[in-house]
Amino acid sequence: MRTDTTFKRAFNDMIDIIRTLDLGAELPSENALRTQLGVSRTTVRKVLAGMSARGIIISEAHKRIIREQPRQKERYPKKETLAISEQVETSFMEWMLRGDACPGTEINETELARKFGVATTIVREFLNRFQKYGLIEKRQNAGWVFKGFTASFALELFEIREMFEMRSARLFAALPDGSPVWKQIQSMRAAHLELLADIDARFQDFSELDSRFHRLITAVAPNRFIESFQDVITMVFHYHYQWNKRDERARNEVAIREHLALIEALESRNIALIDRACRLHLTSARETLLHSIA
Amino acid sequence: MRTDTTFKRAFNDMIDIIRTLDLGAELPSENALRTQLGVSRTTVRKVLAGMSARGIIISEAHKRIIREQPRQKERYPKKETLAISEQVETSFMEWMLRGDACPGTEINETELARKFGVATTIVREFLNRFQKYGLIEKRQNAGWVFKGFTASFALELFEIREMFEMRSARLFAALPDGSPVWKQIQSMRAAHLELLADIDARFQDFSELDSRFHRLITAVAPNRFIESFQDVITMVFHYHYQWNKRDERARNEVAIREHLALIEALESRNIALIDRACRLHLTSARETLLHSIA
DNA sequence: CATATGTTTCTTATGTATAAAAAACGGGGG
DNA sequence: CCCCCGTTTTTTATACATAAGAAACATATG
Numbered sequence: 316m317r318t319d320t321t322f323k324r325a326f327n328d329m330i331d332i333i334r335t336l337d338l339g340a341e342l343p344s345e346n347a348l349r350t351q352l353g354v355s356r357t358t359v360r361k362v363l364a365g366m367s368a369r370g371i372i373i374s375e376a377h378k379r380i381i382r383e384q385p386r387q388k389e390r391y392p393k394k395e396t397l398a399i400s401e402q403v404e405t406s407f408m409e410w411m412l413r414g415d416a417c418p419g420t421e422i423n424e425t426e427l428a429r430k431f432g433v434a435t436t437i438v439r440e441f442l443n444r445f446q447k448y449g450l451i452e453k454r455q456n457a458g459w460v461f462k463g464f465t466a467s468f469a470l471e472l473f474e475i476r477e478m479f480e481m482r483s484a485r486l487f488a489a490l491p492d493g494s495p496v497w498k499q500i501q502s503m504r505a506a507h508l509e510l511l512a513d514i515d516a517r518f519q520d521f522s523e524l525d526s527r528f529h530r531l532i533t534a535v536a537p538n539r540f541i542e543s544f545q546d547v548i549t550m551v552f553h554y555h556y557q558w559n560k561r562d563e564r565a566r567n568e569v570a571i572r573e574h575l576a577l578i579e580a581l582e583s584r585n586i587a588l589i590d591r592a593c594r595l596h597l598t599s600a601r602e603t604l605l606h607s608i609a
Numbered sequence: 610m611r612t613d614t615t616f617k618r619a620f621n622d623m624i625d626i627i628r629t630l631d632l633g634a635e636l637p638s639e640n641a642l643r644t645q646l647g648v649s650r651t652t653v654r655k656v657l658a659g660m661s662a663r664g665i666i667i668s669e670a671h672k673r674i675i676r677e678q679p680r681q682k683e684r685y686p687k688k689e690t691l692a693i694s695e696q697v698e699t700s701f702m703e704w705m706l707r708g709d710a711c712p713g714t715e716i717n718e719t720e721l722a723r724k725f726g727v728a729t730t731i732v733r734e735f736l737n738r739f740q741k742y743g744l745i746e747k748r749q750n751a752g753w754v755f756k757g758f759t760a761s762f763a764l765e766l767f768e769i770r771e772m773f774e775m776r777s778a779r780l781f782a783a784l785p786d787g788s789p790v791w792k793q794i795q796s797m798r799a800a801h802l803e804l805l806a807d808i809d810a811r812f813q814d815f816s817e818l819d820s821r822f823h824r825l826i827t828a829v830a831p832n833r834f835i836e837s838f839q840d841v842i843t844m845v846f847h848y849h850y851q852w853n854k855r856d857e858r859a860r861n862e863v864a865i866r867e868h869l870a871l872i873e874a875l876e877s878r879n880i881a882l883i884d885r886a887c888r889l890h891l892t893s894a895r896e897t898l899l900h901s902i903a
Numbered sequence: 904c905a906t907a908t909g910t911t912t913c914t915t916a917t918g919t920a921t922a923a924a925a926a927a928c929g930g931g932g933g
Numbered sequence: 934c935c936c937c938c939g940t941t942t943t944t945t946a947t948a949c950a951t952a953a954g955a956a957a958c959a960t961a962t963g
Contacts, residue, residue, distance in 0.1 A: 317923045317946045321750060344937065355750075355925040360938090377932090377937070399947065425914055434948045435915085436730065443737045449833040456615060456649075456915065456954060462833075471832045478772050538765045539743040539756075540838070547834075611916045611953045638907060649955040654908090671907070671962075693917065719944055728918045729945085750924060750945065 320398050323391035325352045326362050330385045333371065342372065342379040399433055403441045406431040411450070411464065412558040418463025422451060448547050464555070466608055473601040476548060477594070479541045483533045484593045487581045496535060497582070503528055504578050511571050514564065521567040522552055528574055532581075551604075559607040566603055573599060614692050617685035619646045619656050624679045627665065636666065636673040693727055697735045700725040705744070705758065706852040712757025716745060742841050758849070760902055767895040770842060771888070773835045777827045778887045781875045790829060791876070797822055798872050805865050808858065815861040816846060822868055826875075845898075853901040860897055867893060 332351060333342075342348070348359045363379060366372045369389065372379045394402070407427070410416065422442070428435040442459055445451060449468065451459045462468070490496060506524060510517055526549045533541050556563065573596040580592035626645060627636075636642070642653045657673060660666045663683065666673045688696070701721070704710065716736070722729040736753055739745060744762065745753045756762070784790060800818060804811055820843045827835050850857065867890040874886035 316921050316948045319923060321924065346937075356938090357924055357926080361924090423914070436947065436949085439915085440734065440737055440946095443734055444740070446738070447741050447837070449837065457956090458914075468833075471834060474832055475834045478776065482772065538768055539762075540765060540769045540841075543741070543743065544834070610918045610951055613953060615954065640907070650908090651954055651956080655954090717944070730917065730919090733945085734916095751926090752944075 318399055320396050321354055322358055322361050322365075324396040325354045325358050326365055327390045327396060328352050329362050329366065330387075330390060333366075333381055333385055336381055338381055338384065340381050342381065399437055400441060403431055403433055403437055404445075407441060407445070408554045408557075411461070412554060416461045416463075418461065418465055420461040422459040422461055424458060447543070448550055464608065466605055469601065469604050469608060472547065472551065473597065473604075475544060477597050479533060479544060480529065480597060481590065481593055483535055483541070484577070484581065484589050485586060486535050487532075488584045488586045488589060490535065490584075496531075499531055500578055500581060503531060504575065507571050507574055507578070511568070511575075514568050514571070518564040518567045521571065522556065525552065525570065525574075555604070555607070561607065569599065570596070612693055614690050615648055616652055616655050616659075618690040619648045619652050620659055621684045621690060622646050623656050623660065624681075624684060627660075627675055627679055630675055632675055632678065634675050636675065693731055694735060697725055697727055697731055698739075701735060701739070702848045702851075705755070706848060710755045710757075712755065712759055714755040716753040716755055718752060741837070742844055758902065760899055763895065763898045763902060766841065766845065767891065767898075769838060771891050773827060773838060774823065774891060775884065775887055777829055777835070778871070778875065778883050779880060780829045781826075782878045782880045782883060784829065784878075790825075793825055794872055794875060797825060798869065801865050801868055801872070805862070805869075808862050808865070812858040812861045815865065816850065819846065819864065819868075849898070849901070855901065863893065864890070 329348070329352065332348070336342070342363075343351070345356050345359050345363070348363075349356045352359060352362075363372065363374065366385075367374050367379075369385070371381070371383060371385045371389075373382045397405075410427070410430070416422075424435050424438050424442070428438045431438065442451060442453075446453065449462070449471070450464065451461055453459050487496075507528075510520060510524060526545075529548065530542075530545055533545060573592070577589075577592040577596055580588040583589070623642070623646065626642070630636070636657075637645070639650050639653050639657070642657075643650045646653060646656075657666070657668070660679075661668050661673075663679070665675070665677060665679045665683075667676045691699075704721070704724070710716075718729050718732050718736070722732045725732065736745060736747075740747065743756070743765070744758065745755055747753050781790075801822075804814060804818060820839075823842065824836075824839055827839060867886070871883075871886040871890055874882040877883070
């Protein structure tokens with residue numbers, strides 16, 4: 316009943332590993348592959364068996380030789396490598412952001428399960444996890460209510476975000492010169508400049524960089540609650556902007572410049588400068604989000 | 610397979626309703642009872658049927674008469690009125706706080722289900738919801754890890770709590786005289802004074818008052834993320850102090866006095882005073898918690 | 904026609920089943 | 934001993950089943 320997405324993902328990854336090796340070369344041990352693929356040895360063996368069956372490798376006593384290079388078409392399609400629970404996430408986000416749901420809509424576990432073609436258990440589990448994003452609410456014995464991707468959601472989100480991020484940014488002022496963070500900040504700046512140079516072609520890569528940047532800043536002084544809140548922010552930006560592409564390029568370019576200004580402020584160690592740059596960026600991000608909701 | 614805890618809770622509540630009425634009196638309509646009991650009419654009818662079967666009421670055409678007063682022993686025991694999911698919460702907390710679990714302990718869904726005598730589905734659902742408290746973490750395809758009720762947990766918790774509560778407390782300074790909040794603050798003060806007067810007998814009532822007080826303060830400017838964080842705090846204090854009763858009376862008395870000081874500060878509308886009173890209380894609460902963890 | 908009760912249908916809460924994945928066990932060779 | 938592989942056991946992810954509860958529909962009664 317469980318899907319074999321772990322196997323398929325590992326299989327695809329194994330193809331990539333084999334491609335880095337020569338024909339006739341010997342594969343690493345099962346344990347080594349286990350670490351490289353990040354799965355259990357059971358799954359490694361299943362992948363190896365699959366490779367053998369396809370004639371890609373030959374299993375001899377205590378070793379496995381590459382017989383022919385796997386072709387790209389042997390890969391499993393992306394969708395089959397996603398656990399059902401992950402697919403449900405995507406389905407739900409589409410349902411939500413496509414506008415099938417307005418504030419106050421009642422969410423019906425059974426109906427969603429039917430619509431998404433999965434078991435109710437999964438939908439239920441998803442909703443329970445999704446609750447932390449503040450967009451749905453449970454009513455005892457009577458399903459869920461969708462509270463809406465509204466302006467007040469955005470405002471509440473940004474109120475917290477501002478508290479958390481200002482707190483972290485300020486801590487930079489007191490950071491010793493020797494801290495490894497400064498190096499990470501440097502390479503973060505480089506990544507921003509690179510993206511900026513090629514902004515016309517790569518503006519869609521910003522979303523991921525944005526998330527990494529803000530996580531780096533909040534990581535100066537780890538706090539599990541702040542980190543968990545970053546998930547909320549990442550989710551909002553990831554999904555919301557998938558459905559609101561208006562001005563995407565321009566929007567991202569502005570944000571990159573604001574990030575660069577913040578980086579400079581952080582490096583100055585001047586609290587006033589840091590505060591200003593941080594608040595400027597957050598205000599602008601908030602306005603952009605509000606604008607795209609309305 | 611579902612338990613009938615809703616019915617049993619409603620049944621007990623109905624006993625209380627009947628006790629406020631006279632023998633021979635007519636019961637309210639099913640719909641009226643539905644609202645009073647907070648359940649569906651289906652459940653109301655089941656309760657009425659139960660009452661009839663026990664001879665407590667007589668169902669005539671379109672009305673129900675009280676035939677005899679129900680006795681207390683007819684109530685269902687408290688435990689049977691708790692949904693399985695609620696029982697699991699208690700079981701898990703005991704397991705955790707009794708010390709069966711040290712930081713890094715792996716949590717096994719199957720084993721917990723066996724230990725608690727419930728279905729794995731329930732344990733899984735509970736863990737998913739419990740994740741937000743920051744005490745456990747999920748590993749892909751491999752269960753959960755208990756991160757421990759440690760000092761760093763307490764410190765991270767209080768860092769956020771301080772941000773949130775100072776934010777709310779400060780907002781009081783700008784509140785207009787006419788705001789209904791001031792009345793609530795007044796009655797909150799009264800409740801504190803009452804408890805203080807009878808502290809030797811009632812010190813265990815503090816936990817609930819504490820939660821209400823802090824929720825009232827954060828409610829001046831509602832923010833779903835702050836409210837959700839209050840759940841974390843409530844959980845920590847509710848369960849942790851159930852297992853750490855040392856100095857409970859003294860500890861609660863101190864906290865009450867700090868609350869009273871904060872109330873006074875809030876009413877002064879003086880930001881500096883508010884800040885000081887709030888920080889004082891939070892610092893002392895943090896120290897108490899840290900002390901009891903060590 | 905409005906409100907109350909009787910009846911039917913749909914949904915949620917909880918238990919059970921099972922394939923996939925992980926972990927544990929065990930023997931053999933360097 | 935330590936790593937490697939074959940085998941067995943345990944656990945997780947997912948599906949499905951069903952009684953309890955909610956909601957919708959229907960009928961009756963004032």
